[in-house]
Amino acid sequence: MTEVSVTKDATPTAEDLVVLKNVNKHFGALHVLQDIDLTIARGEVVVVIGPSGSGKSTLCRAINRLESIESGSITIDGKPLPEEGKALARLRADVGMVFQSFNLFAHKTVLENVMLGQLKVRKADKKDAEEKARGLLDRVGVAAQADKYPAQLSGGQQQRVAIARALAMGPKVMLFDEPTSALDPEMINEVLEVMQQLARDGMTMVVVTHEMGFARSAANRVVFMADGRIVEEAVPDQFFSNPRSDRAKDFLSKILHH
Amino acid sequence: MFDFLEGYNLWEAFWTTVQLTVLSAIGSLIWGTVLAAMRVGPVPLMRGFGTAYVNIVRNIPLTVIILFTSLGLNQTFGATLGSDQIDTTNFRLAVLGLIAYTSAFVCEALRSGINTVPVGQAEAARALGLNFTQVLTLVVLPQAFRSVVGPLANVLIALTKNTTVAAAIGVAEAALLMKEMIENEAQLVLISAVFAFGFVCLTLPTGLILGWVSKKVAVKR
Numbered sequence: 001m002t003e004v005s006v007t008k009d010a011t012p013t014a015e016d017l018v019v020l021k022n023v024n025k026h027f028g029a030l031h032v033l034q035d036i037d038l039t040i041a042r043g044e045v046v047v048v049i050g051p052s053g054s055g056k057s058t059l060c061r062a063i064n065r066l067e068s069i070e071s072g073s074i075t076i077d078g079k080p081l082p083e084e085g086k087a088l089a090r091l092r093a094d095v096g097m098v099f100q101s102f103n104l105f106a107h108k109t110v111l112e113n114v115m116l117g118q119l120k121v122r123k124a125d126k127k128d129a130e131e132k133a134r135g136l137l138d139r140v141g142v143a144a145q146a147d148k149y150p151a152q153l154s155g156g157q158q159q160r161v162a163i164a165r166a167l168a169m170g171p172k173v174m175l176f177d178e179p180t181s182a183l184d185p186e187m188i189n190e191v192l193e194v195m196q197q198l199a200r201d202g203m204t205m206v207v208v209t210h211e212m213g214f215a216r217s218a219a220n221r222v223v224f225m226a227d228g229r230i231v232e233e234a235v236p237d238q239f240f241s242n243p244r245s246d247r248a249k250d251f252l253s254k255i256l257h258h
Numbered sequence: 259m260f261d262f263l264e265g266y267n268l269w270e271a272f273w274t275t276v277q278l279t280v281l282s283a284i285g286s287l288i289w290g291t292v293l294a295a296m297r298v299g300p301v302p303l304m305r306g307f308g309t310a311y312v313n314i315v316r317n318i319p320l321t322v323i324i325l326f327t328s329l330g331l332n333q334t335f336g337a338t339l340g341s342d343q344i345d346t347t348n349f350r351l352a353v354l355g356l357i358a359y360t361s362a363f364v365c366e367a368l369r370s371g372i373n374t375v376p377v378g379q380a381e382a383a384r385a386l387g388l389n390f391t392q393v394l395t396l397v398v399l400p401q402a403f404r405s406v407v408g409p410l411a412n413v414l415i416a417l418t419k420n421t422t423v424a425a426a427i428g429v430a431e432a433a434l435l436m437k438e439m440i441e442n443e444a445q446l447v448l449i450s451a452v453f454a455f456g457f458v459c460l461t462l463p464t465g466l467i468l469g470w471v472s473k474k475v476a477v478k479r
Contacts, residue, residue, distance in 0.1 A: 066381055084300075086389065093387025103382035106477045107401050117386035120396060151478035162382075169386060 017042045017173055017204050018063060023072035025058065032058050033069065034228040040173070045205045047215040047236075050225035051251060056208045057100075059225065060177045063206065064095040077172055093121045096166030096174040100181050102158040104150035104165070110137065111146040114165045122169065129168075136164040140194050156187030160194055173204040180211055212255065216240060224248045262443045263452070271435035272456055278352060278421040278431055279460070283414055285357035290364025295394055297365065298372055308365070316362040320423050323359050327351040328427040345430070352424035360417050367409040371402035376479075404475045411468035415461045432456060 018040040025033040032055045040046050048056045061067040063074060065081055065088060074081040076095065082088040104113050114133035118124040124132075137143045140160040142153070150158055159179055166174060176195065180188045192214050199205060199218045209215065215222055215236055222239040224232040226247045232239065240256075243249050296308035315323070328351055331337040339350040375398050383397040403410075422433035436453045440446060 064385055066385065089384075089387045089389045091387075092385055095385070097382070097385035099378055099382060101376075101378050103376070103378035105379060105382070105397055106479050107404065116396065117388070120392055121387040149478060165382075165386070 015041045017077055019075045021073045023069050023074060025069050032228050036230060038230065040204060040206060043202045043204055044220045045199045045218055046221050046223055047219035048208045048223045048225060049215060054225040055228040056225045057177050060175050060206060060208045063175055064092050064097055093169050094172045096169060096171035098162050098166055098176045098179045100178040102162045104158055104162055106150055109147050109149055110161050113161060114168050117169050133168060136167050140164045154187060155183045156190045159191045163194055176207040178208050262445050266435060266439060271430060271432045274431040275421050278424055279418045281353045282356035282360060282417055286360035286364050289357055290361035290368060293361060293365035294368040297369055300390060312362045312365055315359060320359050320420055321426055324352060324355040324423050324426055327355040348427050348429050352427060352429045356420065360413060363413045367406045367413055368402055371406035372398055374405045375401045401477050404477050407468055407472035407475065411465055414464055418461050419457060
């Protein structure tokens with residue numbers, strides 16, 4: 001683990017890529033995000049963990065506005081998150097998203113899935129888009145499946161294609177919303193390896209996961225959420241060996257000793 | 259046995275039926291898709307318009323709509339739809355009426371298809387930076403269409419038979435010829451049988467072909 005500063009300075013610097021300030025959201029009576037303050041620096045890998053219903057997925061989805069927020073602000077690379085329309089679409093193009101259920105376009109081949117955003121959003125040349133798509137599929141190890149449809153692939157392969165699809169946009173930051181939770185156990189590692197590689201390559205990542213091994217080995221910082229609040233933030237070693245809050249101690253005791 | 263058919267041009271009458279069907283099918287597919295897009299879109303005014311249109315139009319008898327195109331649009335408001343010949347005008351008015359009516363059903367069939375597309379598909383498309391129109395036309399509608407080929411075949415078969423209502427405003431299609439023959443000839447049962455057979459010849463292949471297409475294009479998940 002390299003040296004990491006877990007500072008929470010009030011003024012955002014040029015190195016701060018994603019800044020959430022005082023973010024609040026309700027689902028009906030449930031206060032799912034409560035006064036969330038979170039800053040993610042360029043190149044940083046932040047793993048968000050916590051019990052079900054703690055708001056961690058909502059937090060992840062709010063960063064590219066798949067969930068709207070009621071108050072507070074979210075800025076990405078210095079720009080506030082737009083409400084609607086073209087500006088929002090442009091911003092989303094710079095934020096890669098990987099979903100729990102893969103969400104590959106079912107009527108398009110693997111190659112077409114990875115090319116679609118390049119062609120329709122980035123207006124790339126078809127040949128360049130295909131070249132880039134094949135390169136990325138090769139990088140995530142599914143180049144041989146390029147002409148198949150998503151339903152013909154295993155879950156692990158589908159999720160790696162989904163990562164390639166997000167990378168094809170050249171995102172500034174990648175959001176992972178429980179990327180391995182829908183996978184068979186033997187397929188989890190092939191996806192985590194791709195993510196580890198991305199992290200080593202310096203990609204800025206926000207990862208919501210239950211994979212504590214990944215958090216330990218790849219994260220620069222662990223954010224622990226419970227009941228809509230960020231309860232604790234720390235470097236992985238410190239968090240796992242010496243959690244400060246009772247809530248985190250309780251959570252870790254339940255998942256680590258079995 | 260079939261001497262009574264002499265002197266009548268069945269082919270021409272059924273050809274008019276086919277033309278009414280094909281033109282109305284294309285028109286209602288386009289307008290129905292636009293209506294469906296309005297009903298699932300983010301603009302409240304358009305959603306309201308789509309909902310109101312469908313609920314009003316599908317609850318009015320087709321005969322009333324077709325008669326309105328002639329008595330209302332043509333005779334009261336003077337719409338001729340770009341033709342100075344009354345036959346052509348009536349044909350076009352009938353197509354207009356059939357499109358207006360059928361598109362309400364196309365819209366609802368398509369909307370049920372849109373509901374079969376998992377929310378995640380649209381979310382993934384939005385996350386890539388596609389705008390609303392792109393999400394709809396590139397990701398959601400192609401999948402929605404594939405899942406409603408069967409229901410759309412029903413709509414198309416109903417449309418083929420509904421073209422007979424155009425006889426009410428004097429369009430020379432199959433049903434008008436049948437009425438004429440029933441008035442002039444004695445073989446009432448045979449005449450009905452001939453026309454029934456004619457319509458089955460049009461609609462049965464439609465159903466079979468689209469049934470095959472439906473299986474062929476189904477999206478595997």
